[in-house]
Amino acid sequence: MGVRNYTIIDIPMTSVAQAYFLGRTLGENNIVLVEDNANMLKDGIFICPPYVLPRLNDNYDLVLNVDSFTEMNESFQNMYRDFIKDHTNIFFSINHEQNKNTVGEIFANVATKTIRNMYPQRRGYLEETFFFK
16 A cells, blocks of 8 residues: 555553564564664654654654543643644544543644544444544
């Protein structure tokens, strides 16, 4: 499909598992961790923890969040939302609405268009696509 670069932002233990699996599947030369020099990797997967987010300057074709946006504290939700709206035109979310701040509420004032559907694979989850610009 022509996609060559991915950035994964996740908590450390999940990132370790992802790095191991992806390194074994795609080859360790295709995986860059936060301590490595990401600029040396033109095509591949960059895996980093959330604290690296403010240092990322790339623009992304799509940002995807599954099962975590509503679990973050409010200040990180706001930082992540602002990063997303400044670095992509499309944000796709698969999250539930059981916590205090829903993804729809967090993006209500920044998205120019929103598409919401029930997520068919998990009861109580929504898939939402937010467009910016």
